[in-house]
Amino acid sequence: MGMTITEKILARASGSAKVAPGDVAVVEVDTAVLLDLSFLPEGWRDVLKVHDPSRIAIVFDHLVPAATVQAATCHKTGRAFATKFGIERLHDVGPDQGISHAVIADRAYALPGKVLVNADSHTCAGGAFNCAARGVGGPDMLWAVTTGTAWFRVGETIRYDFTGALRPGVTAKDLFLYIAGTFGAHVNQNVEYGGPGMSGLSINARRTLATMGAELSAEFTIFEPDGALIDYVRARNDRAFEPVWPDADASYRERRTIDLGTLHPLVALPDAVVNQSVPVAEVAGAKIDQAFIGSCANGTLDDLEIAARVVRGRKVARGTRFIVTPGTQAIFRAALRAGYVETLLEAGAVVTPATCGACIGGHMGVLGPDEVCITASTRNFKGRMGDPSARIYMASPATVAASALAGKIAGAEEVFA
Amino acid sequence: MTGARVWCFGDNINTDLILPGPYLYRSPEEQARAVFQANRPGWVDQVRPGDAIIGGFNFGMGSSRPAARSLRLCGVGFVLAETINGLFFRNSVNYGLLACECPGVAAAFTEGDTADLSLEAWTLHNGRSGQVLAVTPVPGQLLAIMQDGGIYPLMEARGLIAPRAVG
Numbered sequence: 001m002g003m004t005i006t007e008k009i010l011a012r013a014s015g016s017a018k019v020a021p022g023d024v025a026v027v028e029v030d031t032a033v034l035l036d037l038s039f040l041p042e043g044w045r046d047v048l049k050v051h052d053p054s055r056i057a058i059v060f061d062h063l064v065p066a067a068t069v070q071a072a073t074c075h076k077t078g079r080a081f082a083t084k085f086g087i088e089r090l091h092d093v094g095p096d097q098g099i100s101h102a103v104i105a106d107r108a109y110a111l112p113g114k115v116l117v118n119a120d121s122h123t124c125a126g127g128a129f130n131c132a133a134r135g136v137g138g139p140d141m142l143w144a145v146t147t148g149t150a151w152f153r154v155g156e157t158i159r160y161d162f163t164g165a166l167r168p169g170v171t172a173k174d175l176f177l178y179i180a181g182t183f184g185a186h187v188n189q190n191v192e193y194g195g196p197g198m199s200g201l202s203i204n205a206r207r208t209l210a211t212m213g214a215e216l217s218a219e220f221t222i223f224e225p226d227g228a229l230i231d232y233v234r235a236r237n238d239r240a241f242e243p244v245w246p247d248a249d250a251s252y253r254e255r256r257t258i259d260l261g262t263l264h265p266l267v268a269l270p271d272a273v274v275n276q277s278v279p280v281a282e283v284a285g286a287k288i289d290q291a292f293i294g295s296c297a298n299g300t301l302d303d304l305e306i307a308a309r310v311v312r313g314r315k316v317a318r319g320t321r322f323i324v325t326p327g328t329q330a331i332f333r334a335a336l337r338a339g340y341v342e343t344l345l346e347a348g349a350v351v352t353p354a355t356c357g358a359c360i361g362g363h364m365g366v367l368g369p370d371e372v373c374i375t376a377s378t379r380n381f382k383g384r385m386g387d388p389s390a391r392i393y394m395a396s397p398a399t400v401a402a403s404a405l406a407g408k409i410a411g412a413e414e415v416f417a
Numbered sequence: 418m419t420g421a422r423v424w425c426f427g428d429n430i431n432t433d434l435i436l437p438g439p440y441l442y443r444s445p446e447e448q449a450r451a452v453f454q455a456n457r458p459g460w461v462d463q464v465r466p467g468d469a470i471i472g473g474f475n476f477g478m479g480s481s482r483p484a485a486r487s488l489r490l491c492g493v494g495f496v497l498a499e500t501i502n503g504l505f506f507r508n509s510v511n512y513g514l515l516a517c518e519c520p521g522v523a524a525a526f527t528e529g530d531t532a533d534l535s536l537e538a539w540t541l542h543n544g545r546s547g548q549v550l551a552v553t554p555v556p557g558q559l560l561a562i563m564q565d566g567g568i569y570p571l572m573e574a575r576g577l578i579a580p581r582a583v584g
Contacts, residue, residue: 024556042445043483045569046579062441070442121481121504135481135504139511139568146577153503153556185429187475187500217478219503272429361438381433381479388437388455 002247004157006190006220009132009244013115023154029055030114032144033100036060038119039077040070043138050085051148057089057109058082059100064355065093067363098328098354101125101296104133105207106330108236112225112243117144122296122378125211127222128203129233130243134220155188155219156253159246161195164261169416171306172205173298173376173396176212177266178258181277186218189253192246194224197260203232204300211297215273215378265411267374268394271382280399280411288372290321291404292385293397294352295359295377299327301334303376303397307349308340310401310412316348317407323365325352349404361385367392374409376400418515419533420544421469421494423526424460428473432505435477435484445483449490464491469532472498473523477505477516485514495534497522497541497552510559513567518553525550536560 003011003018011019013027032055038044050056058078066072075093082090089109091097098106101122110116110126116133117123119141126133136150144150166175191213193206201209206223213221223229225243233241267283268276293299293307304326316322324344326332332354335341341351352358358365359377367373367386373393375385380392393409402412433455440451453460470476470488476498477484485508488496495515499522509516515534519541526532531544539552555563562568572578 024558037441037482040442045572045581048576048579068442074442119481121479137481137485137504137508137511138483139572140507142572142578143568146572151559153506155503185475185478187478188503214479217475217502272431274429360441362441379433379479381431383437383455384433386439 001251002249004190004250004252005130005192005222005224005244005246006132006157007154009113009115010152010154012113019154021154021156024151025154026149026151027115029117029144029148029150030111031109031116032056032141033104033109033116033118034058034078034141034145035062035100035119036064036071036074036078037062038138038141039074039081041073044077045142047081047142047146050145053085053087055148056087056145057091058087059091059103060093060097061099062356062360063362064097064353095329098330099296099299099356101211102299102327102331102354106328108233111237111239111241112229112233113241115150117141117150121214122211124213124218124221125207125296127213127220128206128210130223130225130229132220132222135214155190157190157192158186159192159194159252159255161255161257162193162197162260163195163257164197164259165200166260166263169398169412170263170265171396171398172201172208174263174265175260176209177268177277178263180215180274181266183256184274186216189218190220190222191216191218192222195257198224199226199228202302203228204302207300208297211378265396265399267399267409268380270380270391270393273380273394280395280409283393283409284411286372286409288320288374288403288408290323290365290367290371290373291400292323292358292365292373292375292377293400294325294357296327297378298376298397299325299331299354301331304331304335304340305338307397307401308343310398310415311347311349311405312343314347314405316404320404320407322349322404323352323358324349325357325364326354328354358385374400374403418494421467421532421534422465423469423471423528423530423532424464425471425526425528429475429478430472431479432477432482432484433479436482436487441482445486445490449487452487452491461491464493466492467494468492469494470496471522471526472496474499475502476500477502483508483512485509485516486512489514499523510563511568513563513565515563517555519550521550
């Protein structure tokens, strides 16, 4: 019996001919990405040696620019660590900074066929690049930077084959909400995306879908490689890599086919991501206080483009806050050059610097008691974006932008008609 | 581990509930005071050392934050759930919180029951009903880290990180 993409990468990285569900694989880590949160004094320790400074990147993202003394202290510790061990890839406050998963995408740090770890649950974002990228804990990161290794339990794989193409106005977020609403969580399982419709999804769309794999509670979320992906990576990273396709006789727990052309915009109801998806019409009219587009899942240039298209020449409803956070400062500059930022600002949006910010209830858009928000980000858990009594709906950037204009949940169909 | 008092928490308990975002930059002790404040305010004053948490499906889903450490600091002796989120499981290994999967556990226990866990037999016994369930064994190398106080002592012993200054 053959192996799935995840199994093949874990086997290669562990020096084994084969791994199978149930195994614990100890693998060589190609890239380890540390965050500002990694340097919290209670979790970070004085590192005596690192395995290989060239395999480490540091990205400040959770509270950037520092919103608190604690955040500033983490940044200071991170800078000192980079200096001490000669770590060149330091994405500090400035032009190269961003949300780690978006920086990893901008720079193609997640290489096809390799293993990447990062102390944030949405690290599976790197799966868009055919990379076995997994969010791990802070202690795992200390282990990875000092030993160059990590352990993984090998899970079974669910394979999704896409056919057809998304209709205008239907985004990768809607595709994710369809999967999360139909199939629920994938605990202890890997998710593999491919099929004839996959190449019709832009790299940014794949990033959204891969990032949201964390919300499926999947172990690894990974895409098949294609020509567009290989070109994207080669244009951004000089290092050698070897993409991985699944074996023809790979063993899957289940194969599911999704016709992308049949999908519609969806909204996840508050307090949980999976098994919560309903058509926009079902909740249309619910009043909102805030609309947010951002995070590692929806801070791509595609997301800012579609938001700008929806609000062009119109105004955000009075009494509604519309906050947009690009994934990286590089994306921010690209959106500025393309005119998206001006369009958003003219409509009444607030465009913030790149940070996890509002998505983690950290800063730049925290919710107060009983407020209602519709968000295109990663999570709508109870208390996620601020006060536990706030209610958070989750939808695509198009639906969120249309809702910001209406001051209540609304679809964007007319823009794409 | 015998006679542990049982707290039941149901399906999909996420790490934002265990360690709320606004407390991410606080001390571990402050974080431990905020456990379940959104879904079960006051619980931190009721839990006692050695108590057991019984969870349902996908316990510990969500963020990579050190929620396992918060539960350990609250005194939780062990967590048993139908399924445990992979990332929460990693943090349980790393912070030395005993967390295992046990099919049927959610239906077998009611809050206030007592639980006896055997890692030799890999069984869980309900002191009220007498029911005995099979616990899914944790791979030996991971269980050893989990039971020996997590991964930090291991890294210290190997000279990878400096021991934490005492006092």
